[in-house]
Each structure stands twice: as structure tokens, then as C-alpha cells.
Amino acid sequence: MRVEVEVNGVLAVVDAAPLEPLLAVLRNLGLTGVKEGCAEGECGACTVLLDGAPVMSCLVPAAQAGGHTVTTVEGLARDGVPGAVQQALLDHGSVQCGSCIPGIVMSASAAAAREPGASRERVRELLAGNLCRCTGYQQVVDAVVEAVAVGARP
Numbered sequence: 001m002r003v004e005v006e007v008n009g010v011l012a013v014v015d016a017a018p019l020e021p022l023l024a025v026l027r028n029l030g031l032t033g034v035k036e037g038c039a040e041g042e043c044g045a046c047t048v049l050l051d052g053a054p055v056m057s058c059l060v061p062a063a064q065a066g067g068h069t070v071t072t073v074e075g076l077a078r079d080g081v082p083g084a085v086q087q088a089l090l091d092h093g094s095v096q097c098g099s100c101i102p103g104i105v106m107s108a109s110a111a112a113a114r115e116p117g118a119s120r121e122r123v124r125e126l127l128a129g130n131l132c133r134c135t136g137y138q139q140v141v142d143a144v145v146e147a148v149a150v151g152a153r154p
Helices: 022-028 084-091 101-114 120-126 138-149
Strands: 002-007 010-015 047-050 053-056 069-071
Touching: 022 047, 047 101, 053 101, 084 101, 084 138, 101 120, 101 138, 120 138
Parallel strands: 002 069
Antiparallel strands: 002 010, 047 053, 047 069
């Protein structure tokens, strides 16, 4: 089936099987920042923003995204400059192997946009769906708390 979806500000028209995951379509478009971790919605590595809300793209059929706006981690940088949340994560040394960080960036960006000034405890709740095997999460939480404190936008 033909699906029209705006991805990172650009209209994409793709052919997708009825239940093909949005994750597969995005990766086929060359957006390799979207990672497949578990393919079961458990790890958060494939998190993207669908109309501004974080979703696990491995669970969303591409057809369901038709007519909507999808933002991936690649869509947050402007003219090669990282978004505010991305920069905060870099500044805090939060980036490790790279498997989970795109999903964390997307969840954190949604948190910063929707809940500026969120408490440390709330930030932990908002990131609870993103698993990381490389870090103790402290630098990640510190960076996101800093970003939401200033009302950072993605």
C-alpha cells in the first residue's frame, strides 16, 4: 500500500506492506539513527516522535503513520547543529555505544517540549521505556534535567 508521511519536514511517499513496521520504512529511507533493539517495544531504541509524541516505531504499522508527521533523531539537528537535548547529552558525556541514545534523545526531546521544568523523578519516569546497557543513567538524567529546566525544545 502507498503511504504518505512527513518525515523530518519532508513528504515521503512509500510502499509498505499493511503491517510493516514504521521502523523498517524509516530505515529503508536511510534514517539509520532509528535503531532496532528488541522489535517488541521493550527497549525504546526505535523511539521516534509521531505528531510530537514518542512512540516505538517497531510497534507502529507504517500505514498508521500515513498523514502524520514523524521526527527521527536526524530531524532534530538544524544545519548540522545538534538540538538542545542532543547537546546537553553530549555535554554531560551521556553518549556511550550509540544503540540506545537515539531513542533516549527522542523521549527526552518530547519530555523537554511537553514538561519543561520536570523534576528529576519525573524525568526518570519519562525515560523509563528506554533501556541502556552501557551506563548507570546518571549522566543521561542529569543532561535531561538540565535541558527541561531551561525549557529546551527539540
